Amino acid sequence: MGTKLLGYQATLCEEAHLSGVGVHSGQPVSISLLPAAPNTGVKFRRIYGDGTTAELQAVAGQVGATDLCTMLGDPAGAHVSTIEHLMAAFWALGLDNVIVEIDGNEVPIMDGSSRVFIEAIDEAGITHHAVKRRYVRIKKTVRVEIGGSWAEFRPHQGTRFEVVIDFDSPIIGRQEFKSEIDEDVFRDELSTARTFGFMKDVERLWASGHALGSSLENSVVISDDHTVINREGLRFRDEFVRHKTLDAVGDLALAGAKFIGCYASYRGGHRLNAAALKALLTDRSAYEVVETPEMQEHVFTGDFVAVAAHAQGPWAL
Template sequence: MIEQRTLSRKISLSGIGLHSGMAAQMTLHPANPDHGIRFRRTDLGGPVSDIFASVDAVSSLERATTLSNDAGHSVATVEHLIAACRGLGVDNVLVEIDGPEVPIMDGSSLEFCNLLKDCGIVGQSKARNVIRILKPVEVRLGDSMASLKPTGGQMLSLSAQIEFAESAIGTQRKSLVLKPGSFCKELSFARTFACASELESLRARGLALGGSLDNAILVDGDRIINPEGLRRKDEFVRHKLLDAVGDLTLAGGVIAGHYEAVQPGHRLNVDLVSALMARPGAWCWERASSRLDRFLPRRASSASGVSLPI
């Protein structure tokens, strides 16, 4: 049995949001089995309902993933934190946050991973909820494509290809099996990136207001503007895989299957998760618990004819 896991104690950090530029402090709390990853805004006053890390809670996908609850309270740019939780096998955590956007830190998941490791992660004597892919599911969006396919294994494997006109990025491919330790070693440090040619339009749309060379790679044609350069030559495609790890976690369980994508983005990834949830025959729960249904995306629980309660 692979146990669900949570933090051994609460832990805090603060920083500014990439898109809003607003400062926020977060405190991550341990949570019970089957709680999942949830966010709670502490700056809104009065009782507020939690915001679930679920595909049904996605309210915006413009350059980042934003989640909202039924009251319209939202938290933006959740993907790098969720990816770190998934990468380190943290299933259950409550994230209290006093602002509208998760701090971007250095633009990667590295500081979240270090925080989670420093804090300590503990097993919860209850089996992890696994979503096993049974049949291929594919989505397309313009020139982008993403798919999930069955594998015999227990792990999520990922493969992505990107192609950019900027020769500093060019064509990059990366494949990875998400086994213990591989997220920290292979993906966690890969930073988000932007092209100089799109900065003005991003800012005109109210995006990237907190962006700087301290929290993003800036590319201009064949040049990397950041004085320190890249952490790896293929840092860009590694970041796309990091984002995919976060976005796929919005399915509400740990996916056992193979993810493959060409030119992926948040919208494509979330479309893929939605398409999967909408096809009950394409997946099943393994070791799902009876308590879980209350916390699953609505479409997921409506597909729970294939659940395997333990």
């Protein structure tokens, strides 16, 4: 994929095309990942059967729902849901500018992880623009609490995730994933971790019109006697918290820029991730927008300089 100029914006070298089913709708859907100009950000272009289109910017201010997945747009109108696994792949591989054309209301679930999206991006290749990339640097702690769950951003010299889950299920229980996260860590430790669910919830989800496309091909399923039904078992002993961390990466990609700091959560999910990101971005004293002063192949924490707020590009709330 060539030299990675981490301080400069990136897009795809070529188009990439994928198809599958929506995990909730059960409907077939195809997506095309297209190269985009600098400062475009990630934009979803919903293409309808009559040829009309609707565009949705992948930013926090466009989040319309967070039940079971992250949705952009209006649930009663133009929307695209289950974007988190694709957004996590974009974030991890440093893709700033991409147009996602999609002919359904839900990104295909593929194998329930980010693996297939990573492979498609690798095949298409990445190229860099001569335009600097911006980052969100955390200046003070911002915390949100929902019931017994909490999440916070706090200052940190790097990009770190600390995700803790605690399920009333002996096969999951309390698990934690705490690490600096860059492309290599995401590829090796998170990208293949699959979404999961419980058999006891299936009928309720079906009745509400969800999980219609869920199967053992795209989800880890836990039986009523607390065993994994999937014949191949788990990909990691702690695959559950790794997938929750993957989801958090994708949800926080809706900042429209990578952050410099630490994101920690306890018993979180899409709703909590979205609430924490909104709390951060609405408190202008909690962060600053920075960029690197010159072109380089590696970015170090001390290399950043602050830029004017109006230079934020398409990702502001």
